[in-house]
Amino acid sequence: MSDKNIKIFNDDNELADAAAKEVVALSDEAIESRGIFSVALSGGSTPKQLYKMLAGNRYRRQIDWSKTHFFFGDERAVSPDREASNFRMIDEVMFTNIADLPKENIHRVQAEQPPADAAALYEQEIKDFFRSETIEFPIFDLILLGMGTDGHTASLFPGSEAVNENLRFFVENYVEKLGAYRLTLTFPVINNARTILFLVSGADKAAVVGEVLSSGEREIKYPAQMVNPTDGKLMWFLDKPASSLISD
Ligand code: 6PG
Numbered sequence: 001m002s003d004k005n006i007k008i009f010n011d012d013n014e015l016a017d018a019a020a021k022e023v024v025a026l027s028d029e030a031i032e033s034r035g036i037f038s039v040a041l042s043g044g045s046t047p048k049q050l051y052k053m054l055a056g057n058r059y060r061r062q063i064d065w066s067k068t069h070f071f072f073g074d075e076r077a078v079s080p081d082r083e084a085s086n087f088r089m090i091d092e093v094m095f096t097n098i099a100d101l102p103k104e105n106i107h108r109v110q111a112e113q114p115p116a117d118a119a120a121l122y123e124q125e126i127k128d129f130f131r132s133e134t135i136e137f138p139i140f141d142l143i144l145l146g147m148g149t150d151g152h153t154a155s156l157f158p159g160s161e162a163v164n165e166n167l168r169f170f171v172e173n174y175v176e177k178l179g180a181y182r183l184t185l186t187f188p189v190i191n192n193a194r195t196i197l198f199l200v201s202g203a204d205k206a207a208v209v210g211e212v213l214s215s216g217e218r219e220i221k222y223p224a225q226m227v228n229p230t231d232g233k234l235m236w237f238l239d240k241p242a243s244s245l246i247s248d
Helices: 012-034 048-054 086-093 115-129 203-213
Strands: 006-009 037-041 068-072 074-076 142-145 170-175 180-185 195-200 233-239
Touching (some): 012 037, 074 086, 115 170
Parallel strands (some): 006 233, 037 142, 142 195
Antiparallel strands (some): 170 180
């Protein structure tokens, strides 16, 4: 992985705080240059602390929420009231605690619809937001990503069909190991972002982080290794336990 931009923090609280500072800085740049800040959020447990901080007293007032638009990098194919819903988690810890965030700036995946319909509806929402049916691929200012112990990112799981999708922006993706559909951005969109920020913490991720981030040419074994921004910046924020097996 060329020019790796890896930052290692003592624990996930320090990691979340650094990520919040990064989000504020990116929002300032985006809003100053383009009048808007578009973010695709990741689900799972790792980013929860970051989302809480962004809605907390230290950072909430540092972002112009009227110009900030939240999308979802992926979603589970469940209704928003289910515990597995990424929207539900993020709504509970962040959206409901930011009074200045207009509801229309939250672009929820209609994951209660049949997976193919949910994906098509969301792709259209992305096209409408970036205001063109003909753009090659949308350019998000920031895409937050996590990584599973199997090296999946967003809902691009090893061996799943969506990993090879190179035309559509957002797709339904059947995940064998889960026995369920997921809904996810595709690599052409992820790699078109201005900034991609991986947040990975915990000793259970050390082995896959070591394989993905250690130096030297490596075969592509994991979807996370396919994250390689065309023109944008790729950053990895790790806690010490997750980074313990990275070799130079
Ligand atoms: C999801 C995520 C997924 C997540 C990884 C890591 O919907 O679950 O988008 O890609 O980032 O599975 O999850 P944890 O942060 O819970 O380890």
